[in-house]
Amino acid sequence: MQPSRLSILGVGLLGGSIGLAAKAAAIPARIVGYGHRPATLKKALESGAIDESASSCKKAVAGADLVVLCTPVGLFEEMLRQIAGDLAAGAIVTDVGSTKRSVVELAEKLLPSSVHFVGSHPMAGSEKRGVEYARADLFQGARCILTPTDKTDSVALEKVDEFWRKLGMHTQRMSPQEHDRRICDVSHLPHAIAAALIAMQGDDALPLASKGFLDTTRIAGGDGALWRDILQDNRDNLIDALRRFRGTLDELVHLLEPDQREALAKWLDQAAERRAKLLAEKLRELNP
């Protein structure tokens, strides 16, 4: 079964790309979008990312069989409260949030039992934001993590899984707890570190930065409020990850001692090799 009415709440880079990708995948749904800025909705309509716009999220979800929350996670609570009474019985709600424990807990608490919630984290995006950067192929070959709990309806889970697969994603499943812990290390920690690497620079050194520095800090080009929500929501895991990261820096400081020449070269080569292996795996996933 495919959705016949798809509601996208928050028509930015991700929401807009879902609309474009759903059309490219020939999902025969009427796509309705909601966003708090009329100009954004207009752009989404013009680009074909949505078929119609709604003036409120309550109106946007009326009659929808699949609703995708695409706003920053910090706005989910308010949005779930607003739509709870307007969702059709049997409707499936999912999201694109980068953290899953709090989102799943909120949805299970705030949505009526007649509605099914399935947490999703499509791992695609960009440091750019706005529907003008939306792309039909944004999700192609990327991973999507689904985070079912004991309360998740298995049929709804299968439908959401199928939806992301139709958009080109590789899906996998884990608990919200496991998601937040593992994603912290490879996404939230790197973001925090990239931002700190910029923040610690003095005005005399920064102009000497070259391409390498820009690449290392690219992810820190993202929206502050959006990432504030993610980092604060995953605070416990992030603090633990920072503790372990500092431990690795201690190890590095030891390796800088003159008698550790061989060990430091080996440590650096091992890092390079792990990255090369990961890159090869990613390229295989993206271009099977």
Next chain:
Amino acid sequence: MQPSRLSILGVGLLGGSIGLAAKAAAIPARIVGYGHRPATLKKALESGAIDESASSCKKAVAGADLVVLCTPVGLFEEMLRQIAGDLAAGAIVTDVGSTKRSVVELAEKLLPSSVHFVGSHPMAGSEKRGVEYARADLFQGARCILTPTDKTDSVALEKVDEFWRKLGMHTQRMSPQEHDRRICDVSHLPHAIAAALIAMQGDDALPLASKGFLDTTRIAGGDGALWRDILQDNRDNLIDALRRFRGTLDELVHLLEPDQREALAKWLDQAAERRAKLLAEKLRELNP
């Protein structure tokens, strides 16, 4: 005055690119290359990066009016000792090393007074290595830092400056001490952090890494021995930079507290804005 015989010691990515760029800039020099692997020299000859190969660095520098050291900095001492007696009177020696204090000190100590040394750091490169990645446009629009001291001959300095400018670089000058301190923050520290970010990953989280992680760690894909030399050579600055970086991480941990919502968003936005400004400046430099 332009060099009539240019000697490149170490024909890898940088050495090979210097040869190709010198030809593209119509510098009318005969280019002789030395490398310890015959296969590399063969490739350099075939690609046109060098006009002739030498079987030793002593032979490579004979009669050269400009010599560029392009091996990893860890090999400079041995190489300077070897060539010291074979350099022509008046020859200019420069290098492409990423650290400058030790290199300049070594060169001033080991080279005869009949020869002029000028420290250079052309800030171009890649995590790739080998003459097969050499490109005539590698230096185009990038910065090159020259590090004169009290002992540097002003005519030689001007000639080396002109050489890099002919290869398309923006040159600037500072002391070896200032170079090592400033470059540490924007290049050596990011490299150390990128490698540590890979090293601290567990095998369960790493497969979930996406494009952002690969970008953040791209520079850590470089050669271990090469970067070992750089990081150990600049150990004092790196340890100080790591200390300041940890201070910034402390600041971030404080900003993760629930009552710091506004402050954290502002901190992240400021980092994004500084990066955006830097990126705009770099693009202007590269495409004036």
